[in-house]
Amino acid sequence: MSLSSHFHTRRREWLLAAIIVLIVLAVGWRAPVFLSWRNVLDIGNDSAILVILVMGQMLVLLTRGVDLSVASNLALTGMLCALAARAWPGMPLPALLLMACVVGALLGAVNGWLIMRFSLPPIVVTLGTLSAYRGATFVASGGAWISDHEIHPLIKGLPREDWLGLPALIWFALGVLLVSAYLLRWRREGRELYAYGGNPHAALYAGIPVRQRLVMAYTFSGLLAGLAGLLWVGRYSIAFTELASGYELTVIAACVIGGVSIGGGVGTIAGALLGVLFIGVINGALPVIQVSPFWQQAIAGAVILISVVLNARADRTQGRQILETPQGAQA
């Protein structure tokens, strides 16, 4: 049972990896430029911010919740950092990074606190803060854009750094992946998130501090959204009210493609990472093979739907196997 079930979950990830490789090879055959190191780095850079957001979202999804406010949090934190750096040009980079993380974490903690304190459904709370944080971005900036020349050179420079031959953004993503892996695999807090998502009652009865864990998940998601905000503003050299508007849906889509269950309790870091790469490759490939920009979004959406349908089918066959095994396992 254990072997076959492990094989099964892994098989899904291998399948996704194989599909990604297949797409890359097919597109590379049509347009060799797609396989150039330059393009690989581009896709990596584009995916890096998504990876950061997906790790936070995954934690929240594990608890049977959802964080719809990540893109608004990203915009608000990014805007506040850009404004702060414009007001106090002497701010060092570590202070900017700290500010992004703290502001983001606070905004995330508000979500967690509202959900925990008033027992509200996460979708309602984060839908509310999605609007509220976006509105706050407007208030903070007065509706004005902070354009390229007003963005602090440190913020602009950060995503363009190269460390040991890899762009800084990819290093950030790797760092976040490592921290998430540590939390989920080697800390009891992470295990308790899985436990809560798998069976909230059992988790409560086992003495898990459920409320703290919920607040932790949303705070972590917020912190990563804040970090992503600073990186986003730097990468695109602009801060405005509609920054990353609607991006929360891409984040959730990446999680779902990677096999993170909306129902909670199920999902792996490797799977979520593959989900991000899948979206990154699709988005990178469509312009290269000269799909009309008018069609790109529709096609990307259709491909995402297809992969989710395939995932759901895999879930159903898995369900059937579980039913058969206990009979064999019975004494």
Next chain:
Amino acid sequence: MTSENPSAWLRLQGIHKRFGPTHALKGVDLELVGGEVLALIGENGAGKSTLVKTLTGVHQPDEGRIELGGQPVRFARAQDAQAAGIVAVHQETVMFEELSAAENIFIGRQPMRRLGPLSFIDWARMNTEAQTVLDQVGAGFAATTPVKQLSLAQRHLIEIARALSQKARVVILDEPTAALSQAEIRDFYGLVRGLKAQGVAVLFITHKFDEIFAVADRYVVLRDGASVGHGRIADAREGELVKLMAGREIEKIYPHIPRRAGEVVLEVQGLSHPTEFDGLGFSLRAGEILGFYGLVGAGRSEAMLALMGLNPLARGQIRVAGKALKVREPADAIAAGLAYVPEERQRQGGILDFSVRHNITLAGLAGPVTNAASLARGPWLSKARESALAGSMITRLHIKTESQDTPLSGLSGGNQQKVVIAKWLGLNPRIVILDEPTKGIDVGAKQAVYQLIAEMVAQGLAVILVSSELPEVMHLAHRTVVMRRGRMVATYEQGQADAETIVAAASGVEPEALHQHVLEMAA
């Protein structure tokens, strides 16, 4: 039952059903006759629910015949059995809370009215027809009442009304009185007699003898998946039925667990809740089993949840090993050495997607408990230490699993229960609360659980055994608290009271009155 009854409406012959290596039904025979009530008697795990599922088309028998009005039939799906007029009313009714009684009665087959090319639900007709069948079963509420406002007894009435509106010829009542009060049960008897009068064949499943003698005409006893006896109720004696039901192994099933009473480890005083229980007080020594007996809904589980800090409105004094304990959340109780194995294993106990190992170590992670630190090496969880704990528990409780990585969902019910218990034993608790630990597991698994309880007592643990199985409480508990409607009504030392006395205390009827009542009902 080999006697060929020509008037039998539904006849089962030699029904066998296997689930993998488990032989759930081993040749069941029974006959249902219109206008008669057949009592199906058997202990938990005897195969009663499997039989009901076979009758209602949920399971298909591996061997044997089902005859309906003399014709052999095969129910491939639940709908087939329903179409043939066989309807089951279950102890835990599943209803659409937000819909009205009428909508629940007619769900999926609402009367329609056509208007040109469109068709509409005929609300007026639906409500009138629903009201007619509800009146027939003596329901005192309007068909338009939302189900969420109705009590469990009233929901049973809706189920039966639904059966009548489908022109049911066989109605299966699956322990319908488990959660009803005495008055509601009395009304229920009237209803069953009403069904009889209408020529419906009733299969009444229960393990309460007063009910059998009150309403049934004939009985069939099921044990270990086989029918072991049948006859007319008028000719039956309670003692015989008990013997048939339990078999001769009753002494073997329940081990004798010697009391090794040590220090007082738990004292509870004035444990109260605004609506659920009041003025509970008891004490418990190490090496002692304290039973809590009562009808379903007597407030036993609610009181246990209060001890664990899961019932925020509860008030009262709790002392563990002489020290006052304030429980705000489960972690407080766990830290003081309490462990609670909940009643609903799947919903409250285990995490089905988790491996056996992770289920066993779950409570140990949550700390702050002495053992919790030992699962981690510095800031890292140690797989080696988790494996060691899980491995020792699997050996100690004889958990049958392919490996530690097997998901909990891959284990049988009895082994799942052991995993849930193992989760707590890993913490070395002082007091273990077992809430209906043998509910829904077969006799073999039950014995394993009793063996485990014996070991816990031998090691000086204090055990609270909450159970609705009277023989379980009578044989295992050194002292038994009887609860009724949220209050403690009696406490008996082991062997001090017989079954009748305990049941009388739990149901609030004097033994003589109970007899009188049964006689009246039978008349």
